[in-house]
Amino acid sequence: MLGFLPGPLRGAIALLLYTGNTVGAFTTLLPFVILKTLIPHEGTRHFLTRILTGIAWIWIYINSLILRITQDIAWDVQGVDGFDATASYLLLSNHRSWADILVLQHIWKRRIPFLKFFLKRQLIWVPLLGIAWWALDFPFMKRYSKQFIEKHPELKGKDLETTRKYCEKFKKAPISVINFVEGTRFDEKKRQYQNSPYQHLLKPRAGGVATVLSAMGENLEAIIDVTIVYPENSAPLPFWDFLKGKIPRVVMRAKRIEIPKEFVQSGAETDPEFRQHFQDWLNALWDEKDRQITEILQKYFPTKKENP
Numbered sequence: 392m393l394g395f396l397p398g399p400l401r402g403a404i405a406l407l408l409y410t411g412n413t414v415g416a417f418t419t420l421l422p423f424v425i426l427k428t429l430i431p432h433e434g435t436r437h438f439l440t441r442i443l444t445g446i447a448w449i450w451i452y453i454n455s456l457i458l459r460i461t462q463d464i465a466w467d468v469q470g471v472d473g474f475d476a477t478a479s480y481l482l483l484s485n486h487r488s489w490a491d492i493l494v495l496q497h498i499w500k501r502r503i504p505f506l507k508f509f510l511k512r513q514l515i516w517v518p519l520l521g522i523a524w525w526a527l528d529f530p531f532m533k534r535y536s537k538q539f540i541e542k543h544p545e546l547k548g549k550d551l552e553t554t555r556k557y558c559e560k561f562k563k564a565p566i567s568v569i570n571f572v573e574g575t576r577f578d579e580k581k582r583q584y585q586n587s588p589y590q591h592l593l594k595p596r597a598g599g600v601a602t603v604l605s606a607m608g609e610n611l612e613a614i615i616d617v618t619i620v621y622p623e624n625s626a627p628l629p630f631w632d633f634l635k636g637k638i639p640r641v642v643m644r645a646k647r648i649e650i651p652k653e654f655v656q657s658g659a660e661t662d663p664e665f666r667q668h669f670q671d672w673l674n675a676l677w678d679e680k681d682r683q684i685t686e687i688l689q690k691y692f693p694t695k696k697e698n699p
Contacts, residue, residue: 394463398635405461405634409454416450417519424526437563443526444505455497462636466498470645474503478612479565481603481650482506484619485592485680486571488628491619494641495569503615507561508569509599528560558606567615568607570600572673578627591684595677597670601654608655614648618680622691642687648676 393401420443427439458464474480480503484495496506512531515521525531561568573593575581587594604611620642621628632638654669 392460394636398637401461402631402635405457408457408461409634412450412453412457413519416446416453417523419446420523420526424522427526440526440528441564443523447523447527448500448505451496451500454493455500458493458497461634462638464638465640467640467642468498468645469643470647471498471502471643474615474647475612476501476503477565479504479561479607479610480567480613480615481600481607481611482567482569482615482617483572483600483676484569484617485684486573486576487619487621487626488576488633489630490621490628490633490638491571493633494619494643495617498643499567503567504565506567506569508571558603561607562610568603570603572596572600572677576627589677589681591688592677592681595670595673597666597673600673601666601669604650604654605656608650611650614650616646616648616676616680618644618683618687620684620687622688640691644683644687 393404396404423439423443423446427436427443430436430439482495482499482503484491492508499506507527507529509530510524515525515531517524558568572595574596575593577591577593581587581593582589585594621638621640622642623639624632624637628638651672654672656665
């Protein structure tokens with residue numbers, strides 16, 4: 392609708408609308424957040440979380456409306472039908488941009504339950520959103536480097552303990568747990584630094600995914616494998632470019648994967664043999680995803696061979 396406007400003006404309007412929606416949602420959330428902080432009774436806190444989730448749904452629907460108003464995007468989406476909005480899922484996705492979150496929320500609303508994703512611990516300090524994410528029981532993870540763990544061995548496994556704690560909360564109601572398996576947004580420098588064997592992806596991290604399956608596997612309906620591609624855009628893709636309308640096309644492919652029974656074993660994620668088996672399975676999934684991205688890019692740019 393606003394495609395006729397210059398990019399910076401369109402971006403400013405989009406940013407203003409998203410900010411206004413977020414401030415409005417936060418203002419509505421705040422009284423319930425305070426109550427949840429002050430009331431120790433678990434049943435009451437769970438009831439308040441349901442109210443907070445309802446407000447968050449309204450925020451997502453308004454964001455979708457803003458997206459339709461401010462962006463002129465061609466959508467190429469396949470495989471997103473046939474899921475149950477009352478069942479729980481683990482959604483595994485590659486990560487290209489901060490726009491991924493808006494895109495996922497826009498496409499999957501009404502199809503699956505409320506989306507919750509793992510966040511880096513420092514994001515709790517994001518104005519307004521950090522408090523809202525905490526109140527909605529989004530899992531905050533503190534990543535430790537291998538070098539740091541060697542100096543502080545007592546912290547080994549703490550991130551997995553945190554994942555398991557949140558997964559216990561997730562069992563109380565239908566939920567969609569999103570895991571950006573690469574752990575960070577893709578760009579070519581990161582790919583080269585990792586010596587990633589994939590052309591369009593970073594290496595997948597198995598620990599968090601294995602823990603979710605181990606803790607919640609019996610409560611999950613299935614895994615949803617999602618691939619996001621912005622064919623005309625290079626990575627990293629700044630969120631400001633998205634707001635300015637610099638993403639002309641979004642391609643998403645999704646498929647349902649039944650959860651292998653051997654992955655639903657409580658505490659199995661700490662067993663080295665199990666972890667290697669699971670990492671091999673995840674690597675194979677990423678091999679297929681990498682080929683799929685190549686096919687998508689060739690579809691839109693038959694003569695383009697370099698990284699997107």
